[in-house]
Amino acid sequence: MTIKLFSRLRIGSAPRVAALFAAAAFASGALAQAGDYPNRPIRLISGFAAGGATDLVARIVAQSVTDALGQPVVVENKPGASGNIAAEMVARAPADGYVIYLCNATITMPAMFPKLRFDARKDFAPVALVAYGPSVLAVNPKFQVRSLRELIDYAARNPGKLDYASGGVGNITHMAMELLVSMTGMKVNHVPYKGGGPSTLAAVGGEVPVVMAAISNVVGHVKQGTLVPLGISGHERSKALPDVPTIAEAGVPGYEASSWYGILAPAGTPKPVVDKLQQAISAGVAKAEWRDKLTVQGIEPAPMDPERFAKLIDSETRKWNEIVVRNHITAE
Structure with missing residues (x-):
């Protein structure tokens, strides 16, 4: 924990x-x-x-x-x-x-x-x-998941078949997702990109359904409806996205990254x-x-x-x- x-x-x-x-x-x-x-x-x-x-x-x-x-x-x-x-x-x-x-x-x-x-x-x-x-866990709107709980359930039904994007191996967005995986038991595939901008655009374009990225990379796409946020990785909600729950609030108590x-x-x-x-x-x-x-x-x-x-x-x-x-x- x-x-x-x-x-x-x-x-x-x-x-x-x-x-x-x-x-x-x-x-x-x-x-x-x-x-x-x-x-x-x-x-x-x-x-x-x-x-x-x-x-x-x-x-x-x-x-x-x-x-x-x-x-x-x-x-x-x-x-x-x-x-x-x-x-x-x-x-x-x-x-x-x-x-x-x-x-x-x-x-x-x-x-x-x-x-x-x-x-x-x-x-x-x-x-x-x-x-x-903090980072934001978000999904492409065509991916039929609208909450963290639904994402965890999807991963459970499809072990090893869900891809997520991060800003690179060892990037904090990668580590934040690995922490979430370790706390939920999800079996997912990491797709590293060279930075938060490219990883976010990959999710927007549908190359991968899920992304963990910095708020600065995601907030514009959330407002445009091209990404759906599921949770904030920090210990409290972000002023930039005040309606998005923390991952701990959304169903993973004790999570913080x-x-x-x-x-x-x-x-x-x-x-x-x-x-x-x-x-x-x-x-x-x-x-x-x-x-x-x-x-x-x-x-x-x-x-x-x-x-x-x-x-x-x-x-x-x-x-x-x-x-x-x-x-x-x-x-x-």
């Missing part, structure tokens, strides 16, 4: 978020201990190409820290190996707060990369969770520096202009301090490694 850490840590609750914003405003003691940091530009390394949800989060973080700390934050996109090239680069950087890493949930799937040359928990200092983005975006620094980065970065990020995400830009993409602001972010990484690593090992998933 999965650990509903997102909901248990109450990242979406107004009191918790308000408390984080208040801490960002009043933690002057911690800021003073950081001395004159930063006194030169900060490099924010992203392991993914420019454009898309991850890059949007990177730009928001960069501008937030720039505004709060008065030094430019330069986003450097270094795509490749599911973000691991960029992660290793930051893991080996000086622990002074001038090189930081924008990670996503892939950082918690080390079992999928047998040649990995860093340890996410030993080589990094968690700084802050920024936001999370979201992509998320956070900031890591090299291990050994001084705590006052980590705290200063975290407070700047949380204050930035609180601004309505940034919240709105995230929400329209199906991404929810989720400020989380270093301690709780570390717990999230630990919990997600246990969850996803179990799925990876059980299903012999490898991205190499």
Whole structure:
């Protein structure tokens, strides 16, 4: 059974978020201990190409820290190996707060990369969770299924005959579907595509009847009637698709699988520096202009301090490694 850490840590609750914003405003003691940091530009390394949800989060973080700390934050996109090239680069950087890493949930799937040359928990200092983005389980309207329960029943009647599309092997959409399969006993066939856009279009065009994809890929097709949503993968409904139940609501209690975006620094980065970065990020995400830009993409602001972010990484690593090992998933 999965650990509903997102909901248990109450990242979406107004009191918790308000408390984080208040801490960002009043933690002057911690800021003073950081001395004159930063006194030169900060490099924010992203392991993914420019454009898309991850890059949007990177730009928001960069501008937030720039505004709060008065030094430019330069986003450097270094795509490749599911973000691991960029992660290793930051893991080996000086622990002074001038090189930081924008990670996503892939950082918690080390079992999928047998040649990995860093340890996410030993080589990094968690700084802050920024936001999370659930996926949507959807079907082509010609496929005569209109609920998750009907999909599970169909799969039971037709074992091994149902195909689903994802954004690629090891992509969070793939992992989210594998988690659902493990919790329901469905026997289905994975059809990986090179990204969420192509996988969504494959379902729209009828190449495959079912897709698990990011909300940003799906929402337009739902509104046009070219895809039928069955459930949201996150711990709560999405503001982008408020009428669509979560998968847990739709009949799989305890299910939860979201992509998320956070900031890591090299291990050994001084705590006052980590705290200063975290407070700047949380204050930035609180601004309505940034919240709105995230929400329209199906991404929810989720400020989380270093301690709780570390717990999230630990919990997600246990969850996803179990799925990876059980299903012999490898991205190499």
